[in-house]
Amino acid sequence: MTPPRLELRRISKQYPGVRANDAVSLSVAPGEIHAVLGENGAGKSTLMKIIAGAVQADAGELLWDGAPRAPRSPAQARALGISMVYQHFSLFDSLTAAQNIWLGLDQHGTLDEVRAKVRQLSAEYGLPLDPERPVHALSVGERQRVEILRALMTAPRLLILDEPTSVLTPQAVEALFVTLRRLAGQGCAILYISHKLDEIRALCHRCTVLRAGRVTGEVDPRQESNASLSRLMIGAEPPRLAARAV
Known part of the structure; x- marks a missing residue:
C-alpha cells in the first residue's frame, strides 16, 4: 500500500x-x-x-x-x-514578477531562464502573468500568481x-x-x-x-x-x- x-x-x-x-x-x-x-x-x-x-x-x-x-x-x-503560499505576500513592489520569483529561488539559474520557465508554467497551469511587469503594477490576483508560480518553480x-x-x-x-x-x-x-x-x-x-x-x-x-x-x-x-x- x-x-x-x-x-x-x-x-x-x-x-x-x-x-x-x-x-x-x-x-x-x-x-x-x-x-x-x-x-x-x-x-x-x-x-x-x-x-x-x-x-x-x-x-x-x-x-x-x-x-x-x-x-x-x-x-x-x-x-x-514542500512549498507554501502564505496568506500575506512577500514581494518587492519595485521589482518585476520574474525578479521576485528569481530571488525567492535563491537566484538559482539565470534571470532569462526564470522568465522562460514562468511563461511555460503560466501557460501550462492557466496562470496568465507577464514576467516583465513590475509588481506594483499587478492586481492582487496577479500578485498571488507570482507567489504560486514561485512555488511551482520548485516542482x-x-x-x-x-x-x-x-x-x-x-x-x-x-x-x-x-x-x-x-x-x-x-x-x-x-x-x-x-x-x-x-x-x-x-x-x-x-x-x-x-x-x-x-x-x-x-x-x-x-x-x-x-x-x-x-x-x-x-x-x-x-x-x-x-x-x-x-
Missing part, C-alpha cells in the same frame, strides 16, 4: 499561554486536495508552518512518504518538495495554500480552483487552509477540522452541509438571520 505523501502524528505546539496545536494528526495522499478548516486562532497557520519548516513542533512526528522527516527549516522543506510534491482566496474576486477564485485541480491530477498533494465552507465543499476531497488547536473531525466535505461543517468548526450551527418585516 502506498504511504501518504505527508502524515502528521499527534503534533503539538505551545506558545506562552496558548496551545496552538494539541496532538493534531492528519494525512494527505498524492493527488489529494485536503482542506484544513477552522476559525481564526484554531491553529491552522501554525500547523502549516511546522510542515513548511518555519516553526518547530514541541511534540509529535512528521512522516514524508512513510519515513520520519521533520524539516528543520524552509530550505529543508523545499528540498523534500512541489506538496503545495500548501494558506487562506488563498481571502483577497480574490469570485472569478479569480474559480481560476485558482482550475489550477489546483490540474496540479492534483498530476499527483501533487495539496493542503488548502480556509474557513470558507462553500469553497471547501466545492474543491476538496477530504477535510480536517480544527477548533482551539484540536482536531474535531475528519470528513468528506462533499458529503457535508455548511451547517454540519460549522458544528465541527465552532461547536454550533451559524446563527440564522432574522427575516425582514415586509
Whole structure:
C-alpha cells in the first residue's frame, strides 16, 4: 500500500499561554486536495508552518512518504518538495514578477531562464502573468500568481495554500480552483487552509477540522452541509438571520 505523501502524528505546539496545536494528526495522499478548516486562532497557520519548516513542533512526528522527516527549516522543506503560499505576500513592489520569483529561488539559474520557465508554467497551469511587469503594477490576483508560480518553480510534491482566496474576486477564485485541480491530477498533494465552507465543499476531497488547536473531525466535505461543517468548526450551527418585516 502506498504511504501518504505527508502524515502528521499527534503534533503539538505551545506558545506562552496558548496551545496552538494539541496532538493534531492528519494525512494527505498524492493527488489529494485536503482542506484544513477552522476559525481564526484554531491553529491552522501554525500547523502549516511546522510542515513548511518555519516553526518547530514541541511534540509529535512528521512522516514524508512513510519515513520520519521533520524539516528543520524552509530550505529543508523545499528540498523534500514542500512549498507554501502564505496568506500575506512577500514581494518587492519595485521589482518585476520574474525578479521576485528569481530571488525567492535563491537566484538559482539565470534571470532569462526564470522568465522562460514562468511563461511555460503560466501557460501550462492557466496562470496568465507577464514576467516583465513590475509588481506594483499587478492586481492582487496577479500578485498571488507570482507567489504560486514561485512555488511551482520548485516542482512541489506538496503545495500548501494558506487562506488563498481571502483577497480574490469570485472569478479569480474559480481560476485558482482550475489550477489546483490540474496540479492534483498530476499527483501533487495539496493542503488548502480556509474557513470558507462553500469553497471547501466545492474543491476538496477530504477535510480536517480544527477548533482551539484540536482536531474535531475528519470528513468528506462533499458529503457535508455548511451547517454540519460549522458544528465541527465552532461547536454550533451559524446563527440564522432574522427575516425582514415586509
